[in-house]
Amino acid sequence: MASDEWKSPKSEAHKGSDEWRVRNFPDLTAALAEIHRVTRTGGQMVTLDFFLPTNRLLREIYLGYLYAQGAFWGLLLHGRPRIYMYIPDSLRSFLSIEDSSSLFRRRGYARVDARPCIFGGIGLHWGVKR
Numbered sequence: 001m002a003s004d005e006w007k008s009p010k011s012e013a014h015k016g017s018d019e020w021r022v023r024n025f026p027d028l029t030a031a032l033a034e035i036h037r038v039t040r041t042g043g044q045m046v047t048l049d050f051f052l053p054t055n056r057l058l059r060e061i062y063l064g065y066l067y068a069q070g071a072f073w074g075l076l077l078h079g080r081p082r083i084y085m086y087i088p089d090s091l092r093s094f095l096s097i098e099d100s101s102s103l104f105r106r107r108g109y110a111r112v113d114a115r116p117c118i119f120g121g122i123g124l125h126w127g128v129k130r
Helices: 027-040 055-076 086-091 097-106
Strands: 014-021 039-050 109-117 124-129
Touching: 014 086, 027 039, 027 097, 039 086, 055 086, 097 109
Parallel strands: 014 039
Antiparallel strands: 039 124, 109 124
């Protein structure tokens, strides 16, 4: 996904949300800046996505699990074991949930919070525009 899809001529949104694709923006910092620009002061940004667990051992186990599950379900449902491999492939160069929260704060969001699941491998983030 390109950050251009968020472009809007003026600041008008009360809430921005994105599910399962934040990690796919080619320039996450630019995408968050654009989302911040079009969100009204006091408006919220909410995301749900995969993240890299902070613990190195858990990260490797988690990625292995995603590769195994992707291959299993891809083969079972589609006859193509690599069909879901884009998920762990995209995570290899993504952030931890803690790093993502820090990026939200640097991009101008306050009251940033996150709810990690599966050892930080999936997370719900939210923040309020200052």
